[in-house]
Amino acid sequence: MKKQLWLSLALSAWTLFAYTQAAPDPGPTPWDAPLLAECLLDGYQNNTCVMPGPGFVPPPFCGSIENNGFLAFWAKYSSITFQFTSSGCFGTPMGTGIQAQIYAIECSGQGGISYLAAVSDCHDGGLGQPFTLTASNLGYGQVYYIMIDGWAGDCCDYQIDIIDFTPFPPSPPPAPPYITGPSPVTAGQMATYTVQFPMGSPIIENTCDNQFFYCPGIVDTCLVNLNQPTWTVPPGAIIVSQNPISITVIWGNTGGEVCVSYPNTCGGSLDICIEVVVLPLLEVFEEVYVCPGDEYEFNGMLFSAPGSYVIDLQDGTPPDSVLYLTVLNYPILPVEETAYLCNGECYASPDGDLCDPGVYLFTAQDANGCEVPLILTLLQDSLACLIAPPDTLSPGANIQLSYSLTAGDAANVQILWQGSGIDPQQAQSATPEVDAPGWYYLTVTDTLSACLYTDTAVVWYSNANCGLYQYPLPFSDSLSGAPLFCAANLSPYCSTTAGYTADTLATDTLFNGQWMRIQPCESEVAFEAFVYNCADNAGLEFRLYFDPDGTGANLQAVGPAVALNNGAIETLVFNGLSPGAFYTLAIEGLTGDECEFQLTHLYGLPPNTDILAVNELLVDGYIDGPTIVCPFIPVDYTLIPPVCEWTISANNGDCPIAYQQVCGEAPDSILWVFPSEFDTVWTIPGTAQFLSDSVGSMITVWFTDTIGGTITAEIVPVAEDTIWVEGSCYVLCGGVVVEDQCPRFFTIDVDVYYEIIELPPIGLCPGECFDFCGEVYCGPGIYSCWDSCTLLIQPAFENPPLELFLFQTVCEGDCLDWNGETYCAPGIYTWFGTSWTGCDSLVHLQLEVIPLETVYHGLVQLCEGECYAFNGQEFCLPGLYEVEVPAVPCPEIHLLEIELLPSAFTDLGTQFLCPGECFEFNGQLFCEEGPYQVPVINQFGCDDYYEFELVVLPPIVNNLGLQS
DSSP, X not given: OOOOOOOOOOOOOOOBOOTTSOOOOOBSSGGGOOBOOHHHHTTEEEEGGGSOSOOSOOSSOSSOOSSOEEEEEEOSEEEEEEXXXXXXXXXXXXXXXXXXXXXXXXXXXXXXXXXXXXXXXXXXXXXXXXXXXXXXXXXXXXXXXEEEEEGGGOEEEEEEEEEEEEEOOOOOOOOOOEEEXXXXXXXXXXXXXXXXXXXTOOEEEETTTTEEEEOTTSOSSOOEETTSOEEEOOTTOEEEXXXXXXXXXXXXXXXXXXXXXXXXXXXXXXXXXXXXXXXXXXXXXXXXXXXXXXXXXXXXXXXXXXXXXEEEEOOSSSSOEEEEEEEEEOOOOOEEEEEEEOTTOOEEETTEEEOSOXXXXXXXXXXXXXXXXXXXXXXXXXXXXXXXXXXOBOTTOOEEOOEEEEESOGGGEEEEEEETTOOGGGTTOSSOEEOSOEEEEEEXXXXXXXXXXXXXXXEOBOOTTOOSBTOSOOOBSSGGGOOBOOGGGGSSEEEEOTTOOOEEOSSOEESSOEEEEEOOSSSOEEEEEEEEOOSSSOOEEEEEEEOTTSSSTTOEEOSOOEEEOTTOEEEXXXXXXXXXXXXXXXXXXXXXXXOEEEEEEEESSOOOOOEXXXXXXXXXXXXXXXXXXXXXXXXXXXXXXXXXEEEEEEOOOOOOOGGGEEOOSSSOOOEEEEEEEEEEEEXXXXXXXXXXXXXXXXXXXXXXXXXXXXXXXXXXXXXXXXXXXXXXXEEOSSOEEEEEOSOOEEEEEEEEOOEEEEOOOEEEOTTOOEEETTEEEOSSEEEXXXXXXXXXXXXXXXXXXXXXXXXXXXXXXOOEEETTEEEOSOEEEEEEEEOTTSSEEEEEEEEEEEOOEEEEEEEEEEETTOOEEETTEEEOSOEEEEEEEOOSSSOEEEEEEEEEEOOOEEEEEEEEEOTTOOEEETTEEEOSOEEEEEEEEOTTSSEEEEEEEEEEOOOOBOTTOOBO
C-alpha cells in the first residue's frame, strides 16, 4: 500500500445570517461564534443566561467569567465604538449588569488557536448603566470577537448598538477572485488549480480554524460561503482531490473550463472559472545500443540492456513527452585480420612479437568501443628474388638483365632496378638493358604483404680467353679459408678484387686482398697474368708466401711482389719452391683498386684429380596424407622414400709425388666414407602439434589453429659405410666431389578448413558460473573452443546487482501488508528477491508511522432533550466521546465532553378562576380551563417546566336570582 499526502482543509462552517434571519445566540467559544452582518449586530438583543456557564475563558480579562458568550464580526472600519445597555438583571443580590471586551485571534501555528489578543478596553460590570467599548487598529476584512458575560453570573437582557466608527482610507475597487493553474497542459498531466483573492479583496479567512468566507464589496447581504464549493471539470478529466480553494485533476484529451461555484446567503452563487488548453502527449521512440555488460545513462539514470523503459520527460513547458526507450546490446562480431610475415621479421601483437605463421585470438575494441574477439591470421611471405647471372659486356654494346622469383606471384610484385647503366624509363622493366659495367641492384615489393626483397649482380667487360667466371669457386677473402687450386682450375681463372676487404699481416698490409693455395709438383711454377677493367686505373699486385704448416700462421714471402698495370699481360715465375709444400698466392688492388684479372697456369702444378661420387635418383619419394584437415582432428602422414644408387669415378693424375699416390694390393682401393642408413625427421608448422614421435616413417599430428602450413620430412643419415674404388693409383689434388642427386627433403602443403559461430551473450549474476565446451567459467569475458571444424565464440557479461529503495507511510494503528508479511512498526525492512535479469535483488522498505492528531473540543453543555450534532452524528447523553474524523493523510481523533444541565419540574397545583378571569404566569395570561406545562428559562439557559391546572368556577346565584 502506498499513501500519498494531499493538502486537506478541515472546514467547520460558521453560521451566516442575512436581514431576514433571526439574531442567533452567542457561541461558547470564538470558533463557535456566529458571524453577524452589520444589520444584525447594530441593535442586537439577547440575555446573558442563554449561556449556561463559562465557555472559553480568554486570559487577558479584567474580571471573573461565569456565563460568557462570543459574537463575531468583520471589520469594515479601522475603529468602531459599541454601546452596551443591560436591563432586567437578576441572579445576584446586587444585580449589577454585564461585562464585555473585544478580541482578535492570534495564532501560534497552522490549525490551532494560541490566545486571544484584546483590541479594546475591558468593562467589568456596573449598575446597569450603558457603557461603550472602542475597538481600534482593526484590519480590513478581518474577523473580531465580542465577549459578553453576566457580571457575577447575572442574567441580564442586553442590547448592542453601533454609535461611532472610523472608515478605512479610500481604496480602488477590489479585484474579483480568480483561479490560477497551468495552461496549456499535456494529456495525462496532473495539475492543481487554486482560487486566488487579490490584494485588497474583502476575504474573511481564519487560518487558525481553516474557515473561509468571502464578502463581495463588504455588504451586509449575500455572504459567500467558501466551505461549500462545487467544482466542475471538462469531460475526461479525473478529479484527484479537492478542497474549498483548490482542486487537483488528471487531464484527459479534452480541454475546457475548470470552475468552482460557492453558494451565498441570497440563494445565488459566486462562480469562478479558468480556461485550460490540453495538448496531446508527445511520444518519442528511441533505440540505443550499449556494449554487453554496460549501462545506458539518460538524465542521470542508468538503464541496463536488454530492456524497454518508459520515461516521463517533463520540463515544465507543455506539451510533455514520453520517451519509450529500448536499450539493446551491440552484436559481438569477431574481427578477422590477415597480416604477412616477411622473411626474418615478426608481427608486433598486444601479447608480444609473433614470429610464426598461424591463427591467433586476441581481444580488441570494435568501432562501437566494445570488446570483441580478434582473429589474426599470420601468413608467411616466402617471396625471394634472384638476378640471373648477367652476360659479360663489350665496350659500346648493351646486355639485358633479368630476374626470377623463388616464390610468389609475379602479378603481385613491383620491381625497381638501380645502377649506373639503367635507363630511368626501364627502372621498373622486367628485363632492362644496361650499357655500363658495375654493380646493379634489384628491389622487389610484394604488393599483398608489403615485404621487400633485394639482390645484386655485377656486370663485367668480356674477356674471350676466360672460361667460367670464378670457377670452381671464388678466392677467399681471408688467408685462413684460401682454397687449394690445381692446374685444371687455372686454365684460365677469372675474378675481381671488387668487394674484398683489407688484410693485416705480420709483414704486409693488403687493401683488398684475396687468397688461394697451391701445392707445386716442381721447384718452379709459372702463370700468365692479365689485368683489366680497373676502376681507378692503378692495377694489381701479386705476392707468393710459403705456408710451412698449411695454416697460414707462419707465412714467409717468396720473392718480391709483382705489380701489373691496368691492361698489362705478364708471366709470373716463382722458383726455389719445395715440391709438395703448400704456398699461398695473394692478389690485391694497388691502393685498393678494383680490377678484373685472368690467371693462367703455365707449368709446375698438378692437374685436377678430383674423385667424383654420384648418388643418382631412380624413383622419387613423397609424403602420403590429407591436404585439407579440420582443427583438432588427428591425421597421419607417411613418407614414401626415394630409391637412389651410388656411382664412383675419378681422373688419374700424372704427378710423381709419392705421398699423393695411394697404391695397394689388389684389389687396389681407396676408402671413402658415405652415409648408407637414414632416419626420417619431421617438421610441422607452429599451428600443429605432434601426437606421435617426430622421427620415423609415419607421424600423427593435429592442427590447433585455423591456419595450415607445410609439413616437411627430412632424410637424415645415422650410419656410415665404406665405398670401394677400384684402380691402381690415384692422386688427390682437388678433393672429393660428391654429387648427391638423391632428394633428402619432402613436403606437403596442408590447408585447415573451419567456420566461426558466435553464440548469444550470456548474462551472469554476481558469483555465477557457466559451462562451455566442458570448462567452467565464472566471470565476464569472450571464450572460445573448437567443435570439430567449427570455432565457437561465447561472450559473457555480468549483470549488475539491483537494489531498490521504497518509502511507505501508515497511520497509527494501521499496518502494511507487503511481500506476504505484515509490518506495523516504523523502521527499515529488507527483502531479497529476483530481478528481471534473473539475479538477486535487494529491496529496502522504509516504513513511517504517522501519529493520529487529537483535537479536544472542550465541554459541551446540553439541556435535557437536546442533542449535539458533530461529524454527521448526534450526541444526546452525557459523557466523554472519542470521534474519528476522516482526514488526509490520517484520520483525526476529536474528543467531545457532553454535560446535561438540570431542568426542574414544579407543580403549581390547581388554580381556580372566576368566569372571565385569566391566570398570569411568567408574563403570559392563561384564560382557558385545562392542564398547562409552561417552560421557563432558568439560570443555566435550560427550560424549567411549571405544571398547573386551571378550573373556572361556576357562577354563584344569590337569592335574588342574580348572576355574579
